[in-house]
Amino acid sequence: MLYLLIWCIVLTASIYLFKQAGGSLSLLKPNMNSIIFYYSFLISSFIGTLLIAMEVDDYYMINRLSHEEYRQIGFYIICLVMVLFPLVMMLISKLSNFNAKEEFNAYLSKDISLPFKEKNEFFLIFLMLSVISLASILYTLWKAPVIPILEVALGNSEYSPGELRIMAQREFGGNVLIRNIFAIALTPLLSLIAYVYAVRTGQVKWKLLYLSLFAGAILINIYDLAKSPVFFYLIMFLLLSLYIGVIRFTVRRLVLWGLLGAAALVSMYIVIQGVTDMGSYLSYNSGPVGRLIFAQIAPTFLHFDLYGHLLPFLNGKSLPIITDLFDMDQVRSARVVMETVFPEKVEAGTAGVLNTLYIAEAYANFGYLGVIVSTIYIAALVQILYIVFVRLPKNPVFLCLFIYFTINIPRTLVGGFADFLFNPIWVLMTGLFVGILLFIRLRIDLTALWQKKKSGNEV
Structure with missing residues (x-):
């Protein structure tokens, strides 16, 4: 009961602080901080943490702990x-005089501006990037040792x-x-920007x-049988549609989308992983539910237990700034933990890394000090980005970058x-x-200046 009481108090405080920082925790008006x-x-870390502390998780990763006190x-x-x-x-909001609730609501209601929509050079540059992006997808499929989704569809592979997926x-x-x-990275972002222009201009x-x-x-999000990327990509489209006023989020729609997403996820588990036991879908510590509440946080406990x-301790060996400075090979703690705890899976080629909450890698490098410093640093960075994007002009490029970070930072x-x-x-x-926008703006300004100078000389 003590853990449950502490958990409830911490959750209440966290809800209040996140709401103050982001302006809203409403599911009908999602933003970077609420996600x-x-x-x-909450979902990926805190729920599982309570069950682990109360020793009612019975999760296969936590069962590998050597020191139970780390629960x-x-x-x-x-x-x-x-x-x-x-x-x-x-605190960053206070220092920036940022009224999260007012400024975020104003941002949602603000109209979209379409810079350079009549300028052919912007479309041509965008078209060139799109061709490069689509060609890179074909290149990726060509150079992949296997195309997992094709192998599963044809059913002629000897591999699971x-x-x-690991081979690809x-x-x-x-x-x-x-x-x-x-x-x-580039293809989804280009598609978001093109979507805004398609909706707002109506041009073929x-x-x-x-x-x-x-x-x-x-295609690039599903070819290797990864389940989450395509869901996050579609969520970006829903957020973008909300932010440009194409749709409104309602409770009914959220429930419907949730049911469709759950059905799609179950279908992917059945088709890709061959899981047909209904008990695994209803269990809290296996299947999709177990993956949601335990899979991301359990490796954090393993980090505390091992390092x-x-x-x-790695003392910075997994941080790019330090490894580049001292010409060392980068060591990712998530890979080391996987090799230590599940060597049989690594040897079989069915496991890669044990990704988890950022504090695990910070702890693996610098202990408990790393946990504190990394939390202060990342929280400040995230809030600064949030404030900057809310205050930037609401055009397709800045808006889609905002959506991109809103999904990728979490x-x-x-x-x-x-x-x-x-x-x-x-x-x-x-x-x-940003470089494209600056380049076209500079070109337009220089052209106008040259024409003005030319007309002055003619007079």
């Missing part, structure tokens, strides 16, 4: 993070779906930068481009800490599209 709260913390230690650490993270965000990811024969940047060229990019984004005991929070120090894909995506 972080619901997905990264309780992990519980208190995660409770601290649940309060400290939104507290830092709220899990093995096929780890034995890719092409340039990983082309795959990760131009195929996986934008509609055709959007449909091509949408099909490409769906400082069986494994030495996913990264349960993926590791290193990506928040330097994430090349985030930097490239932001730099690319």
Whole structure:
């Protein structure tokens, strides 16, 4: 009962602080901070944490703990993070004179501006990027050792779906930068921007481009049998439709979308993983439910259990800034934990990494100090990004970047800490599209200045 009481008090405080920081926790008006709260913390981390502390989880990962006391230690650490993270965000808002509720509601109701919609050079640049993006998808499929979804559909592979997925990811024969940047990262973002222009202009060229990019984004998100990417991609479209006023979120629609998503997820489990036992879908510690509430947080407890005991602290070896500075190979703690706890799965080729809440990687490097510092740093970074995007002009590029980060930051929070120090894909995506806007604006201004100067000389 003590753990349940503490859990309820912490949850209440966290709800209040997140609401103050984001302006709303309403499911009908989702934003970056509310998605972080619901997905990264409450569902993926905090519910499972309570069950683990109360020793009623019976989860296969937690059963591998060597020191049972880390059930309780992990519980208190995660409770601290649940309060400290939104507290830092709220303090950043106070320092920035940011009224989260008023400014977010104003942003939702603001009209979309369409810069350069009459400028052919913007569409041509966008078309060129789209061709590169779609060509990169074909390149990815060509260089993949197998196309898992095709192998499963044909039913002629000797490998399991899990093995096929690992093969497609780890034995890719092409340039990983082309795959990760131009195929996986760029295509969805381009499709979002094209969707806004298609909706707002009604022009056939934008509609055709959007449909091509949408099909490409769906393909690159499902070809390796990954289940979550395509769901997150479709959620980005729902959020974008809400933010540009195409749809309104209602309780009825959320329930309907939830049921459709659950049905699709169950179908994917049946087709991809061959899970036909209905008990696994109804169980709280296996199947889709177990994956939601335990799979992302259990490795955090394993990190606490292993590092400082069986494994030495990494002291920065998994952080790109330090490894680049001292010319060292980067070591991801999630991979090391997988190799330590489940060596048989790694050897069989059915397991990759044990991604988990960012504090696990921070702890693996610097212990409990790493947990505190990483929480303060990431919370401040996230809130600054949120404030900047809400205050930027609401045009297709900035809006779609906002949506992109709104979905990808919560996913990264349960993926590791290193990506928040330097994430090349985030930097490239932001730099690319902001650079395009600046380039076209500069060209227009220079052209106008030259014409003005020319007309003055003629007079």
